Amino acid sequence: MPSSSHGSEIATIETLSCNAGWRNYHFLKITTTDGTVGWSEYDEDFGPRGMTEVIQRYAPMFIGGDVMNHEQVYTRVAATARPAPYGMTAEVFGALENAMLDAKARILGVPVYDLLGGKHRDSIQVYWSHCASWRISHPNHYGSKVSDLAGVTATGQEARDRGFTAVKTNMFQYGPNGPKSWGSGFGNPYEPGLNVDRTLIRDVVKHVDALRSGVGDDIEILIDLNFNARTEGYLRLIRALEEFDLLWVELDLYNPDALALIRQHATMPIASCETLFGVRQFLPYLTKQSIDVGIVDVVWNGVWQSMKIANTAEAFDVNVAPHNFYSHLATAMSAHFAAAVPNLRIMEHDVDRLTYDDDLFTGTPTVENGRMTVPSGPGWGIEPIEEEIRRRPPVLRTNYLGIEKYRCPPTVAATKRWIAMMRE
Template sequence: MKVEAIETLTCDAGWRNYFFLKITADNGLVGWSEYDEGFGSPGVTSVIEQLGRRLVGQRVTAHERFFQEASALTRPAPGSVIAEGIGALENALLDLKAKHLGVPCYELLGGKLRDKIRVYWSHCATWRISHPNFYKPAITGLEGVKQAGREVRERGFTALKTNMFIHDDGLPYAWRPGFAVPFQPELNVDKKVIGNVRRHLEALREGAGPDIDILVDVNFNMKSEGLLRLLRAIEDLDLFWVEVDTYNPKALAHVRQRSPHPISSCETLFGVRGFMPYLEAQAMDVGIVDTIWNGVWQSMKIAAICDAHDVNIAPHNFYGDLCTMINAQFAAAVPNLRIMECDIDRLPWESELYTHTPEFEDGYLLVPDRPGWGTEPIEEALRAHPPKVAGGLLQYKRS
């Protein structure tokens, strides 16, 4: 079985676009993956198209050989969008290989360790504040944040994650200087920001109650000094973890040693080499692995090296439903799983795009046993929602 054709497809996803890769084999079988260009990654499609030419005519089952060859061909510029393109191609090959064998992808990863996966409701309140036209009900103040926490509990989920917002200037808005929203490259943290983060978390706790785990993601939005100030200000709050992004493992280790809360990190890193400095520095309690960027086969290697350092992992998963199903197969097979990210707020037309959508039970994602990833995009549905000209972080505006 050899690769015959490679195609990319894009559709409208509200404030962003969804991106899909389709690989067709010479026996007619099709493998799918989802990738992204909206999370600071313009140009992944071009990488896929160029590397994909090299893949045509090669054996579908030899995905590790492809990874090693593609890595060698792109060695002068490793990581970033190149790695993401390789990861998308690897994931589609895995789907195709599993379908050829008639098994779920988790069987290629060593077999299923669990039938269901605990998830946290990611971007809780976040999407309803930042993108109210697509995610209802719109949140216009702390009362709406409280109600979002209450909904998590009432719908049977056991954990939620939120982001940073300012509530005292009229309608709430996202605080994301690490992504130039607002443009404040110094990334200083003042009392206003700290006070707003605390009020936001207190509102969620009031709504969710004492038994729901609360996670907060501060991304790249502050340097170590400001992060420590924030951690001291929320020391008394009961948090599952504080998620931090930084490209300085020693700085993160400095923070972790002084943090009253567990620290998670590394969602923007690539490969074992990217994770090793953080593991050697004992910089985090939980490693966040992006299987969509790295490819699931390579992500298993990352999880293994984390396990060797007594660190559990959590999949980074804030894309479409196909990505959720990809991560479900990974999370089912990886031994050192902590919890899985999942966006529960979905677009009104999301379920139209796939043959199967994720199933949840009592705050857990059920692992599908269908061949491959357990779902496929429906091409006619994708074309019925043509992509917008631009979307994602690069076009994000305060609303």
């Protein structure tokens, strides 16, 4: 890797992870030859497993690269993965890109948004993501357990009282034991046909109706249907939800033609694409007019590449929204992106947090009346506190929505032995 002579070359690359209750947080740290540190967050719990190992394999290719010339560093290494440019390799490159941006901004003494062309806004409208959802699925970690429709309504009332102007929830089925998350697209429950029946539709409608009762008529509601249906199932759900006049229906399909068909028949805006990488993967959804809002994951893509996606979306008169449900560091990263793009719709923000989330970082997001203040200061404006991260070692996830509370084995061989032992 070509290097410079002014101390901004990457000298070391490290990864750190910590227990985050029902998942883990993952961080990447680069240190330049002059001692500048750049941070990013990456995702291993909801993308393919093994990201940390792949980062370690690619790290030597980034060592010596000049963070002041981050686009060349990124492009040179990305060229080596041209036969398989998406998925885990793209996430690795995104994590390195984000850390390089942080380091470069710190060297220059400016916020990252200055590297992106400057900010269009000092504060960003945010929606309360997973509103009631986390309190149903993870009450042991977030408190305020929601066990019935009345609890959903109460959470909506809380969102209104706290000044939020928009909330997003998810799909739930209601049985004799209360609400349960519906995530068939992720094998929870396992229903490979991804069929949507009348009972589930009624439960989803009841859930949204209860939330509407809490937030009132003036607060926007969004719903995330994820990968949990096929084309006809999404259309049935959307028709059933028409009465709520939602800000958007969010759903995921790797078929831009099918999504375009859904959008043509929907009476509400369609948001999608949070799992896509780069302009090339977004382009078919834009050219086929499949989406009203393009959701961009800056943790996966890298903020510099995400700006390219946003600029392309603007040419098709499509606004973007960051996909953001990680830790405070990712929130800061997403906020810099949201401040810099002109075609912003709204930003995702998880309000329910772990009791120790604030202890992990040098700063926390500031939200008032449904708007987040754009972080100031060099780089992202906050950074992880390494001692606090290391105090909470990561644990091994064994399913999509829960964690077995055991410390992660350090090697693949140890992991296999650990799994065998747990199955005995």
